[in-house]
Amino acid sequence: MRNLELPGRSPVHGTQGMAATSNPLSTLTAIEVLKSGGNAMDAAIAACAVQCVVEPASTGIGGDCFCLYAPSGSDKIVAFNGSGRAPRAATPEWFAEQGITEIERQSPHSVTVPSAVDGWDRLIGAHGTRELGELLQPAIRYARAGYPVASRVSVDIASQTGIIRDDENLSSVFLNGGKTPAVGTLHRQPELANTLDAIARNGRDAFYTGEIAENIVDYLRSKGGLHTLEDFAGVEGDFVEPISTEYRGYTIHQCPPNGQGVIALLLLNIMEGVEAGDGPLGPERLHFEIEAGRLAYRDRAAYLADPAHAEVPVDWLLSREHADDLRREITPAKAMTELPELPGPEHKDTVYITVVDKDRNACSFINTLYYGFGSGLMAPETGVVLHNRGMSFSLDPAHPNCIAPGKRPLHTIIPGMVTKGGKTLMSYGVMGGEYQAYGHMQFLTRMFDFGLDIQEAQDLPRVFPDPRSGEVQAESGLAEKVAKALRAKGHTLIAPEKPIGGSQAIWIDWDEGVLTGGSDPRKDGCALGY
Numbered sequence: 001m002r003n004l005e006l007p008g009r010s011p012v013h014g015t016q017g018m019a020a021t022s023n024p025l026s027t028l029t030a031i032e033v034l035k036s037g038g039n040a041m042d043a044a045i046a047a048c049a050v051q052c053v054v055e056p057a058s059t060g061i062g063g064d065c066f067c068l069y070a071p072s073g074s075d076k077i078v079a080f081n082g083s084g085r086a087p088r089a090a091t092p093e094w095f096a097e098q099g100i101t102e103i104e105r106q107s108p109h110s111v112t113v114p115s116a117v118d119g120w121d122r123l124i125g126a127h128g129t130r131e132l133g134e135l136l137q138p139a140i141r142y143a144r145a146g147y148p149v150a151s152r153v154s155v156d157i158a159s160q161t162g163i164i165r166d167d168e169n170l171s172s173v174f175l176n177g178g179k180t181p182a183v184g185t186l187h188r189q190p191e192l193a194n195t196l197d198a199i200a201r202n203g204r205d206a207f208y209t210g211e212i213a214e215n216i217v218d219y220l221r222s223k224g225g226l227h228t229l230e231d232f233a234g235v236e237g238d239f240v241e242p243i244s245t246e247y248r249g250y251t252i253h254q255c256p257p258n259g260q261g262v263i264a265l266l267l268l269n270i271m272e273g274v275e276a277g278d279g280p281l282g283p284e285r286l287h288f289e290i291e292a293g294r295l296a297y298r299d300r301a302a303y304l305a306d307p308a309h310a311e312v313p314v315d316w317l318l319s320r321e322h323a324d325d326l327r328r329e330i331t332p333a334k335a336m337t338e339l340p341e342l343p344g345p346e347h348k349d350t351v352y353i354t355v356v357d358k359d360r361n362a363c364s365f366i367n368t369l370y371y372g373f374g375s376g377l378m379a380p381e382t383g384v385v386l387h388n389r390g391m392s393f394s395l396d397p398a399h400p401n402c403i404a405p406g407k408r409p410l411h412t413i414i415p416g417m418v419t420k421g422g423k424t425l426m427s428y429g430v431m432g433g434e435y436q437a438y439g440h441m442q443f444l445t446r447m448f449d450f451g452l453d454i455q456e457a458q459d460l461p462r463v464f465p466d467p468r469s470g471e472v473q474a475e476s477g478l479a480e481k482v483a484k485a486l487r488a489k490g491h492t493l494i495a496p497e498k499p500i501g502g503s504q505a506i507w508i509d510w511d512e513g514v515l516t517g518g519s520d521p522r523k524d525g526c527a528l529g530y
């Protein structure tokens with residue numbers, strides 16, 4: 001329990017239902033759906049649609065989604081992959097012929113076919129109780145009548161001013177007199193309201209066929225994109241088999257690749273063999289976490305891809321032998337100067353939502369544009385900002401994550417679920433692009449290794465070893481004596497460009513019949529229960 005004399009948040013408690021999101025308007029929407037008789041899936045989709053309006057830099061209907069769902073709180077977890085695919089004409093040979101060696105952010109090639117709307121529709125059809133059109137109404141109202149811009153939202157939008165200026169459609173919505181919307185001002189997105197209304201009236205096909213799809217495809221092709229109406233008409237998300245590992249007596253569930261959930265589980269496997277040590281913010285502990293992160297993300301870069309197009313060695317990555325091999329490479333006294341060569345197998349922005357209802361259905365849901373405003377491209381007349389997940393593809397034909405027709409790229413967004421004894425105990429997730437797999441490990445170990453409550457585990461300062469530069473991002477709340485000790489071990493610490501990640505979680509106490517939630521202070525949101 002936190003020191004109540006100091007600033008901070010207490011966990012939120014309820015009995016009938018609970019929601020936690022990164023925006024109060026979204027959380028309240030979820031609660032209203034629950035109180036009107038909807039279930040956790042209904043509430044999560046309605047809340048996500050609102051966030052696609054009120055957190056426009058972080059998420060949108062031009063992005064992707066993933067979901068874990070626990071019907072009636074059982075440990076029979078349902079997993080859904082709603083990530084988009086490359087256009088059918090996208091081949092590494094085509095890019096080579098065009099002299100393109102890297103997929104740039106604000107180009108049509110960074111846009112895989114958006115799959116979020118399809119995902120919402122399929123998830124509601126399988127596990128919801130309400131119609132999609134009904135659940136979109138709060139989002140439509142906020143887009144048309146306006147929503148007050150929250151503090152973190154204003155910062156996130158302002159941070160992308162240059163990207164916004166480079167696209168006339170984005171500029172028309174998010175710049176007024178050359179300035180982005182200020183905190184506390186009322187902002188409207190009438191074109192997006194019209195698009196959402198069309199989906200509400202005519203279903204998911206309104207987005208993937210007809211005028212909206214034609215508008216998006218024509219816009220992308222005008223910029224040199226390879227997208228076709230057939231690509232959009234063929235969108236279909238997949239129910240998949242979740243993967244899991246054991247940690248301190250709990251079972252941790254993730255979606256399988258092409259997402260990086262397997263790397264979150266690998267990190268937990270490594271850390272299970274590490275003693276708690278000097279506390280969650282002690283230099284010895286953080287050193288082990290940083291080194292484990294560097295090793296695990298090396299594996300991510302080497303092996304993670306769409307398993308329908310490449311062999312992804314999930315069983316090997318999650319084997320205890322592999323975790324042991326990686327752990328043995330960590331030297332307590334100093335940081336690795338180079339990552340070791342180990343044998344292989346033998347053969348940026350997002351929103352996260354968690355909801356639990358009175359029947360203990362638990363929904364762990366995540367929706368993304370990747371970078372702030374994704375590709376920085378908005379289809380005219382639709383208000384749809386298009387994500388940039390295609391940047392995650394390699395253009396090296398020998399790499400398992402090389403772009404290919406209809407292929408899904410490596411994906412960073414990963415919802416999480418914790419079970420034990422046949423029941424779901426916690427629905428949780430961590431935002432923050434590359435950080436997410438590492439963030440899952442940090443959040444769970446701070447709860448299960450150090451006994452922090454669901455809010456404290458989210459509040460503590462964070463560090464993250466950048467998988468590209470090797471530098472360690474360290475938030476300003478980290479004590480200087482700890483930072484000094486990490487530097488003495490050879491780590492290069494830098495300040496992050498913005499707070500590291502965000503998170504939400506809900507714990508189910510089956511004996512007391514109580515729900516306990518927490519929400520990351522790095523975002524504007526909150527947990528609410530009743």
